[in-house]
Amino acid sequence: MSMQEIRVRFAPSPTGPFHIGGARSALFNWLLARKTGGKLILRVEDTDLERSTKESEENIKDALHWLGITWDEGVDIGGPYGPYRQTERLAIYRQYTDQLLATGQAYLCYCTDEELEAERQALMAKNEMPCYSGRCKNLSPDDEARFIAEGRKPTVRFKVPANVEIGFKDLVRGAVVFDSNGIGDFVIVKSDGIPVYNYAVVIDDALMNITHVIRAEEHLSNTPRQVLLYQALGFPVPQFAHISLILGKDRSKMSKRHGATSVEQYRALGYLPEAIVNFLALLGWSPVGEEEIFSRQELIEQFSMERVAKNPAVFDVDKLNWINANYMKKLSPEELAEMVIPHLEAAGYISGTLSPEKRAWVTEVAVALREHISYAAQIVDHVDIFFNDSYDFENDEARMLLQDVDLPRVITSFREKFHAMEVIDVPGVKALLKAVTKELKLGGKKVYMPIRVLLTGKTHGPELFHLIPLLGKERTLARIENTLKKI
RNA sequence: GGCCCGUUUGACAAGCGGUUAAGUCACCGCCCUUUCACGGCGGCUUCGGGGGUUCGAAUCCCCCACGGGUCACCA
The missing domain is CATH 1.10.10.350 (Arc Repressor Mutant, subunit A)
Known part of the structure; x- marks a missing residue:
């Protein structure tokens, strides 16, 4: 029996700073791909036209490069299943939408935001599940004509079958079952013709032959919708693995008020990519032995999905600092100086191009202080005695x-x-x-x-x-x- | 609120029916030492609660509590 090649993907939406949780998802995908000799695909999910920016995409790719997470197919490098940016795949989605519409598995919905909101409020007030009533499902030709005449632009909704159990096996969580009655007919294409996440993700994962979908737990409740779509479209359903969320110190989802949340921020503070990778891997995955410091290569060797934990993990900066300090100790004096100099500049201790003598001196200062700091930015807390x-x-x-x-x-x-x-x-x-x-x-x-x-x-x-x-x-x-x- | 996921020490966690319930970070103490740090050694009352099943349960089942996620023309 030949093993099918494992194909995983990381599919960020370029809508802001690259979150540390996203980095961990990317890392787990990467580790599985490298471990098994499979492929990692980087796909950009930019269907949110309002919030997506090119700058953010560049930021994510930069951070990935910095962390040493490399992809085998995807944006920038292409591949046999491109394009890898969703806004460049609109024609593909349209084909499948036509198919769904033609087979009666989807329908046009002319409801306005106001109508939908009112409906939602009414249901909430009655303490019922706020899901769409499906009233556009059987629109009379007259009504439809009227809506069109009014200039309403329809969305496309997927017709969710009633009384169906939707089950799937999750590599992390085991068997998970949902009831289709809890899911209202959901929008798959917005009124501007752009597909919605839940829809585009299914078509892309299927067409790109993704075998394992490893992503954050927040997507778990989206999965039944996606499974329904896979079935409606006649695609095989991939393996899912929903990894737990990263929490802040107070056990709520990590956000700004918990301190630095983006990869960029940690980079700016002077953490090493090896340390971040090492730390992130330990958040949700556990090695077999007692060792906790692992190079990327060692992580690849030891990684396995079986040892990924179900429960959410609190982001512990103290441990990150300890890990980073470990890696700082391994730096050569020159590398150390390289890391520390930007912080000395920012603090106003040095400026411009350093003469060779001055640079050598700064390097020695850094070496004298290396045991005292966990990450580069901390140098400024100790360095005053040398300058002042x-x-x-x-x-x-x-x-x-x-x-x-x-x-x-x-x-x-x-x-x-x-x-x-x-x-x-x-x-x-x-x-x-x-x-x-x-x-x-x-x-x-x-x-x-x-x-x-x-x-x-x-x-x-x-x-x-x-x-x-x-x-x-x-x-x-x-x-x-x-x-x-x-x- | 419905649905889904989760709950081992301050934090990360191992554990897969029989263990003195690993290990790491943090913390505390001691040692090293010119200080801090580093390093070494040691300590650190843990299985959310209640019912079952079983000779035996952290491990299996049920209920409850708590935490989280999700129910968007966001991903």
Whole structure:
């Protein structure tokens, strides 16, 4: 028995920033395709003419590229089942609409928005399911002529059969059954001739030979409508897999008020694509072993739909940060600098093209700080001590440290040795500080802490032997003098 | 409101009728240490409630509660 090639698709609508939940849907599709040697198709569902923008489509493709999610057929690269943009497939949909109309499986509806809204309100008031009554189903020729004369533009509605059980197997949820009586005749083509999502998606998935439809759970209740359409059109029904939603901290659907929700925002904050992919994969899917850090390749090897969870998952930024920090540690100094520089520019610490020396210095600063940050943007919270020679004491503890009776001896010893240093480098400063503690017979704390406060005004920060070489001889000495004047 | 989906510790979750109910993040403690961070070690009262089925239930069935989704000429 030969395995049929798995064909999955990611079909975003380009109507806004690319949501992190969309990215996860794309990722799961991609993982299954890569895992099985199948194909991932990228189709753009732009039938909402009001809200769809080219800019948004570009944004989505950019984000996908950035995440390393590649498609085998679709917009930009084409393929045997194109076009892959729904607004370019209108003629195709029309054919099937004619077929549905001709066979009596669909009909024209002349109801206005106002009429429909009134009907809906009436039903709601009676506590009944607000679904369309079907009153245009058997319109008399006279009425129809009248509506046309009035200039009404009809929609096309699908005739939903009564008393039918619509069941399908969901890879994540198991058997799901709906009652057709709960579904009113729904619009499949808008009055402007553009098909509605539920309709276009069926024709496209069928024509593009999609075998597995992996998408967010919010589409679960749309699925019975689609199954009906598959049957009416004589198409085979694909496998469905509805993955759970991503929730915010308060367990409601993730939205703006939960913080960053778009891929673009995380990118801008300085998260790494590998980390986002890793984190997203863990949201709803679980690996077999104990390891949680996976490269894309490892994810592909380990992924399986069987291990996708049914329950919704809360987006936990702390865990994302932990994962991202893991990947940041693996960066080379140059890569790290690359990530951090835009944030330093934005914060006004640097500008323009950096000289090679300055760039090297910034790189070292980033390296000194890398253990302290989870994502690139956080660099600005720690970097001030390197750029700003004037500062205030962070707190009383800092002030107190400079009241210590041993302070004069520490300063004298340090200054003396430091003056004598030819080259200010990490091992040199390390040795110097050690020599001071030894000479004065003081604990490390008695030496390091006052010097730290003298140099930065703060009680914590990066290692002194990183800090001092980066400040250099003059700035180090000058800072000590300036601070001493303040006490 | 109808329909559908879900409910294991603060979060992600493993678990598929018999386990001391994994692991990861967070948190707490200890160790390392010049601080913070990193790292190491340890801790962290978990199966929403109630009925069944069964020798035995987190696991199967029913009811309830709660959360979510959906009922558009949006996707």
